[in-house]
Amino acid sequence: MTSNTLAETAVDRFQDRIPASLYEVAWQYSLYDWYNAATSADLDWDLAPEHLAYLTPRAKSGLFGEPDSLITVYADLSDPQNPQLGTAETTDEAVEITTLTEAGRYQVGHSYPEGKTSSMTDYSITTHKGADAHHIAGLRDDAWGTNNIQDRFTDWAQSEYAEEVRKSAEPDEAAILEGLATLGDDDTAMDELADSFLRLVDSEDDEIEALITVRVKPPGATEYKYPGEVPVLNDVMRAKKADRLTSISVENAEGEATGYVSDTVEAVTGGSPGLFGMFGKKQREHFADLDTEGQSAWRNRPLSFDVAAAVAVAGSVFDDFYQPLGSSRRLYVLPYLATRGSETDPETFERFYREVFTELQSADTGEDGTLNETVTELFDSVRSAYSTDSDSSSELSLGTSSSLNYSTVRIAVVYQVTGNPDRVFFDTLDGVFRPLELEDAHNTVLCGMPFDSNGIFEGNPSPESSWLLGEPSNLTRLILYGVYFRRTTEPTRSSRQANETPGAGAADDSRFSPVKTLLTDGKLSAATLLENYLHQLVQDQREQFDDDGEYIAFPKRSVVEQYIQLRALTDAGFLDSSQTLSFETTPMIDEYDSRDDRLAQFLESHAALDGDPQRAVFILGGLVGRITAYQDYEDISSTLVRRYPVDYLTKQTVQEVTKEVLQMNNSYAEAEDSRSYQTLNRYTDRLPDLMLSATLNDWSLTEAELQWLYSLGIAYGLSDTSLDTDDEQSSEQPLAADDN
Structure with missing residues (x-):
C-alpha cells in the first residue's frame, strides 16, 4: 500500500x-x-493493524546487533501430510544462531508480556529467554523449563489458543498450526532438534540470551517465512494476549458493553495493565468498589480488546x-x-x-x-x-x-x-497552554516598569545573570520541567544541608508541587510560595556570608526573580492571594523627577505596599540596602545586611532594627562631609512615622510576608543609584553577590 x-x-x-x-x-x-x-523499509509485507497493535517489536531492543541474539528453528510444512524440521540457511542443522537486527524486528513477530516472570511464556511463537544451552534446548523437565526451542511446538502450537484459531482458519493456514503441533508430538523430531541446537554451542552450560523463533515453509511454498509474516501465527498471538487481559489477576473480566474509548457496544475487558502504573488490574485502590471476581470485573473500566492491547504496549511507545x-x-x-x-x-x-x-x-x-x-x-x-x-x-x-x-x-x-x-x-x-500564558505574563512584566528605562531594576541585576531576567524568554519548557520554581523556592530553610532531599512527588517537592497545581487548573497559594521564597533567600544569604568575595552578601537577584514571578502569576490569574498580600500592580510611569518620585510611584503602584505596616518594612529594607551600598563603597566589611539578615527581622525585632539603622545613617551623615541628613530623606522622612509610632500587635503581617517585603526593600535600596542625581556616590554601582 x-x-x-x-x-x-x-x-x-x-x-x-x-x-x-x-x-x-x-x-x-x-x-x-x-x-x-x-x-518502514523494514516492513515489506502487509501487517494488519490489529496484529501490530499486539506486537512489541522493541521490547528487547537491547539485543539488536548483539552476537548470538536470535535462535531460529526451521519447520518445513510445505507438504501438509508430512511436516518435518527444515534446514537452516547458515548451517546444516534444523536451527541456527544468528544476530537479531533492528531491521528484522517486525519479521520475528515478538509479543512480550509486560511484567513477565521467568516461567511465563511469551504471547507469540517468538519468545525471549536468557538461560544455559541445556535449558534452551528444551532438556530441563521441571516447571521452570519454559521458553525453549521445543515448547514452541509442544506447548505454544498445541495451546487452546492455537486450537481456537485453527478451527476458524482457512485450510492452508490451519495446516500451518496442525503441522507445528504434529512436530511437537514427534519425540524423534524434538530429540533431533535438541541435539541439532547443542551441536552449535560449545557446552550445555553456555549462557545465552536471545529471542527464540520459528521460520515456517507454508503449504505449497518454496521459501521460509518468519512468524510476523504469517497471519495465522499472529492470530494465535492475538488470541493468547487477549485472553490474558481477562484472566490474569482478575476473573472473567470480559463482558458485552460500550467501550471506554471505542464508544461502541462490543466485547470488552477490564483486565488491561493500565498506563504509567495507573489503573492497572493489580492496583485496585484506584477504583472504588473494584470487583476482581465473578462476572463484573470488566465493568470498572471496559476497554475493547484492541484498545486494551494498545494500552498494554503504549508504555514502550511512550518511553x-x-x-x-x-x-x-x-x-x-x-x-x-x-x-x-x-x-x-x-x-x-x-x-x-x-x-x-x-x-x-x-x-x-x-x-x-x-x-x-x-x-x-x-x-x-x-x-x-x-x-x-x-x-x-x-x-x-x-x-x-x-x-x-x-x-x-x-x-x-x-x-x-x-x-x-x-x-x-x-x-x-x-x-502547555497555562505555561504559555505564564510565560507571556512573565515576559510582559520584564518588558515594562520597573525593568524599563529609568526603572529601579533596569539592567540591575543584569539580564545576562539569569534566564528569568532576560527578555523575551522561552520559559514554557522550564516551567514544565519544574526549573522555573526550583530556581526561586526551597521547601525548608535547611533543605540544601539536609541528609535527604525531598522525595520526588512528595508533598514537600517544591519543584513540582507548583507545576502540578498550575497544570491541573489550580491556583498557587501565595502564602505557601512566600514561605518557600524565604527558605530560598535565607539559604542564599547564608551561603554568601560564607563566601569572602568582593560582592555584597545579599541575594538581590533571587529577590528580583521572585518579584517577577509573583507579578507574572498574578497577572496570569494563577495566584491565590486570599490568605496573604495582594500582588496586583497598576501601571507605573517611566519618567521621574527624582529618586523620591520613583520611590513614591513604586509604593503607589503595588497593592502589597498599600498598608502602613507593609510600607514600613519595605522602606526599612530600602534604607538598609542604601546604607549597605554606602558601606560597600567605603570598604566597610560589617555591612547592615550582614548584621540584620533576612531571617533576623521579626515583629519582635523590627522596631529595634529601625532605631539602630536610623542612628547609623545619622552617624554617617555627621562623619562624612559628602553626606548630610538629607541624603536618604526619601527613606528617613517616611520611616519614623510608619514604624516607630506603630502598634505592632495590630499588625497582621505574617513572618514570611514581613521578611519578604524587607528583602524586596533591600533589593530596591541596593539598586537605587540612577536618575543622574548625586545625593550620594552616584558613580557607585554596588553589586550583590549574585548580580554578576
Whole structure:
C-alpha cells in the first residue's frame, strides 16, 4: 500500500471525538506506531493493524546487533501430510544462531508480556529467554523449563489458543498450526532438534540470551517465512494476549458493553495493565468498589480488546517521549491531534506524524541530546498558532516548511515517579497552554516598569545573570520541567544541608508541587510560595556570608526573580492571594523627577505596599540596602545586611532594627562631609512615622510576608543609584553577590 493509503487506514481507526483521556492518546499513538511500521523499509509485507497493535517489536531492543541474539528453528510444512524440521540457511542443522537486527524486528513477530516472570511464556511463537544451552534446548523437565526451542511446538502450537484459531482458519493456514503441533508430538523430531541446537554451542552450560523463533515453509511454498509474516501465527498471538487481559489477576473480566474509548457496544475487558502504573488490574485502590471476581470485573473500566492491547504496549511507545529529571522522575511530553476522525484527513495525519511525532520520538535525551531543543520548537509552534499578536501563520512546523495547523495540536503531560510501584504525581491532556500564558505574563512584566528605562531594576541585576531576567524568554519548557520554581523556592530553610532531599512527588517537592497545581487548573497559594521564597533567600544569604568575595552578601537577584514571578502569576490569574498580600500592580510611569518620585510611584503602584505596616518594612529594607551600598563603597566589611539578615527581622525585632539603622545613617551623615541628613530623606522622612509610632500587635503581617517585603526593600535600596542625581556616590554601582 502507498503511504497515503496507509494514512487513510490509520485515520479510519481514529475515534470520532476529541481525545478526552490518556487512553485515547495511547490509542492514537498506537496508530502512529503502526504507521511507522507500515511505512518502514523494514516492513515489506502487509501487517494488519490489529496484529501490530499486539506486537512489541522493541521490547528487547537491547539485543539488536548483539552476537548470538536470535535462535531460529526451521519447520518445513510445505507438504501438509508430512511436516518435518527444515534446514537452516547458515548451517546444516534444523536451527541456527544468528544476530537479531533492528531491521528484522517486525519479521520475528515478538509479543512480550509486560511484567513477565521467568516461567511465563511469551504471547507469540517468538519468545525471549536468557538461560544455559541445556535449558534452551528444551532438556530441563521441571516447571521452570519454559521458553525453549521445543515448547514452541509442544506447548505454544498445541495451546487452546492455537486450537481456537485453527478451527476458524482457512485450510492452508490451519495446516500451518496442525503441522507445528504434529512436530511437537514427534519425540524423534524434538530429540533431533535438541541435539541439532547443542551441536552449535560449545557446552550445555553456555549462557545465552536471545529471542527464540520459528521460520515456517507454508503449504505449497518454496521459501521460509518468519512468524510476523504469517497471519495465522499472529492470530494465535492475538488470541493468547487477549485472553490474558481477562484472566490474569482478575476473573472473567470480559463482558458485552460500550467501550471506554471505542464508544461502541462490543466485547470488552477490564483486565488491561493500565498506563504509567495507573489503573492497572493489580492496583485496585484506584477504583472504588473494584470487583476482581465473578462476572463484573470488566465493568470498572471496559476497554475493547484492541484498545486494551494498545494500552498494554503504549508504555514502550511512550518511553521515547520523556525527559529524565533525576531521582527516578520522568516528565512525559505527548503531543497529539485534538481532532475527530471525521475531521481528520490523511494529509494532516501524515504531517503530524512526520513533523511532530517522529521529530520528538527520534530526539535524544541527556545533556547533549536534542530533546529539549525539539520540545522548545514544538512549544513555539503551538504558541504561534494561538498568538493574537503574531503576524506569523499558524501553519508552522519544527524547522521545515509545512501546512500543519498547530491549533489542532494538544500536548499531554505526565509526571511519573518510577519505582515499585510506579506512580503518577499528575497528568493532564493540555499541559502547555497555562505555561504559555505564564510565560507571556512573565515576559510582559520584564518588558515594562520597573525593568524599563529609568526603572529601579533596569539592567540591575543584569539580564545576562539569569534566564528569568532576560527578555523575551522561552520559559514554557522550564516551567514544565519544574526549573522555573526550583530556581526561586526551597521547601525548608535547611533543605540544601539536609541528609535527604525531598522525595520526588512528595508533598514537600517544591519543584513540582507548583507545576502540578498550575497544570491541573489550580491556583498557587501565595502564602505557601512566600514561605518557600524565604527558605530560598535565607539559604542564599547564608551561603554568601560564607563566601569572602568582593560582592555584597545579599541575594538581590533571587529577590528580583521572585518579584517577577509573583507579578507574572498574578497577572496570569494563577495566584491565590486570599490568605496573604495582594500582588496586583497598576501601571507605573517611566519618567521621574527624582529618586523620591520613583520611590513614591513604586509604593503607589503595588497593592502589597498599600498598608502602613507593609510600607514600613519595605522602606526599612530600602534604607538598609542604601546604607549597605554606602558601606560597600567605603570598604566597610560589617555591612547592615550582614548584621540584620533576612531571617533576623521579626515583629519582635523590627522596631529595634529601625532605631539602630536610623542612628547609623545619622552617624554617617555627621562623619562624612559628602553626606548630610538629607541624603536618604526619601527613606528617613517616611520611616519614623510608619514604624516607630506603630502598634505592632495590630499588625497582621505574617513572618514570611514581613521578611519578604524587607528583602524586596533591600533589593530596591541596593539598586537605587540612577536618575543622574548625586545625593550620594552616584558613580557607585554596588553589586550583590549574585548580580554578576
